[in-house]
Amino acid sequence: MGFFLIILASIFAAFYNLCMRKSVQYEQNAQGFLMVELWIAGFFSALIHPARLGVLFWTSEVVFAGISVGLVFGSMLYFLGKALEHGPAGLTVAGLNASNVFPAMVLWYFFGPKLGFVYQPQHAAGAFLVVIGIFWASWEVSKQTYCRSWFFYLFFAVFCHVFFFVCMEWRSWMMRYPDSISQFRLLAQTSASNPWFVPSMYLGAAFLHTAIFFYKKGEVFSGSTWWLGSFGGVLNALYAFFLVWSSEKASTLEQGMLYPLFSVMTIFLCNLWGKRLYQEKIHWKACHLAFAGIFLGTVDWETVLLYWQ
Secondary structure, three states: OHHHHHHHHHHHHHHHHHHHHHHHHHHOOOHHHHHHHHHHHHHHHHHHHHHHHOOOOOOHHHHHHHHHHHHHHHHHHHHHHHHHHHOOHHHHHHHHHHHHHOHHHHHHHHHOHHHOOOOOHHHHHHHHHHHHHHHHHOOOHHHOOOHHHHHHHHHHHHHHHHHHHHHHHHHHHHHHOOOOOOOOOOOOHHHHOOOOHHHHHHHHHHHHHHHHHHHHOOOOOOHHHHHHHHHHHHHHHHHHHHHHHHHHHOOHHHHOOHHHHHHHHHHHHHHHHHHHHHOOOOOHHHHHHHHHHHHHHHOOHHHHHHHHO
8 A cells, every 4th residue: 555655646746846847848947836836735735634634723833843844845946946947857856856865864973873863884875876876867967058057956956855854854753752852852742743734834835935936036927837836736735645645554564665666756757758758868777776776775674674574
């Protein structure tokens, strides 16, 4: 069940990225698209998460935490949109999703095994393979005139993406270990598990992109932005929902492989539409090397091995 749900999440994520790419194609930027889709995603996430569960209360603590993480999430989307304006869509999405190997390194470095964050040799080897694969795939791109701008925006998108995942993993830690005492415990267990966190996150990102839109543009956009943004917002909320639901329904074996499968499937599907719709050259050998790094660096091998014993 978990694998089926995570595949659905990756399909929705790939089509969401395609909507953003289409918006860049029609409007030459993703500013209007991001503003519309984040408000729509926030509305649908409120229906999917707290309303579905019947949780009608929230606290200022959870709203503040959600908005703060939403600003990081919104920054990541801003730099992703700029990277899509300046470089190949398939490789941009591949680079972003491949960075999923790095949050574990950051959590281990700052918090260590005392708080349950372990970093083993296979994680480092996986991160190394991902870096080699992405740079290998980027070799042809480096010959283009837009290379410097594209690398700049992709670097900051990856940085924000890693920071965002660190925040989300830290929230999961506070939910899993409610009785632990640490100077890094920023939320009470009830606030960390409150379903209004996700709508608050979208709210923070939506406010950020609304401010960016009116500061930089402030003009009425075309109908394509409205329908792409609306469709993209629904896709965003759906892939986030299935991502969370897959972890709830996954078996012991599936738990250790969900996020690697999500990353690889999303990269693969985005490469497919990039090649078919935009005639992008896909360096499949480099992608396979990055895929191997993602599995090596993010699979919970301890859980997988325990399952087979």
